[in-house]
Amino acid sequence: MVDWRLIALVVVFLGFAWFARxxxxxVQPILVGVAMATLFGGLLFLGIPxxx
Numbered sequence: 001m002v003d004w005r006l007i008a009l010v011v012v013f014l015g016f017a018w019f020a021r022x023x024x025x026x027v028q029p030i031l032v033g034v035a036m037a038t039l040f041g042g043l044l045f046l047g048i049p050x051x052x
Contacts, residue, residue: 003046005042005046006046009038009039009042009043009046012038012042013039013042016031016032016034016035017035019031020032020035
């Protein structure tokens with residue numbers, strides 16, 4: 001069973017990635033960084049309880 005929080009995390013990541021595509025050049029790396037931080041932070045946050 002896939003956790004609903006994992007699905008929400010992927011949706012948020014894809015939203016950030018799609019949003020970054022449409023922005024100006026100087027905004028793009030910031031949004032990509034936020035998207036990656038959200039993804040890795042969320043995976044760590046969700047992964048720690050799953051491993052235990």
